[in-house]
Amino acid sequence: MSTQRILGILLLVVGVGLLLFGLNATESVTETVKEGVTGRYTDKTTWFILSGAAMGLVGILMAFIGGGRTRSA
Numbered sequence: 001m002s003t004q005r006i007l008g009i010l011l012l013v014v015g016v017g018l019l020l021f022g023l024n025a026t027e028s029v030t031e032t033v034k035e036g037v038t039g040r041y042t043d044k045t046t047w048f049i050l051s052g053a054a055m056g057l058v059g060i061l062m063a064f065i066g067g068g069r070t071r072s073a
Helices: 003-025 031-040 043-065
Strands: none
Touching: 003 043
């Protein structure tokens, strides 16, 4: 298994973890009150969700699309 594929899987796992952590944080009392008053989540929760989604996408791309075999000349 190539290093790029291993790094991609690692990024995917960490990204899913951050995404789940951010989505779980949206159910807290503080987030519910803030979202009810302002219509937005806190910046911290938003960054967890966005960074988790981005990291997961990059991980998928690296693990399953990138890391192909190179031809030797």
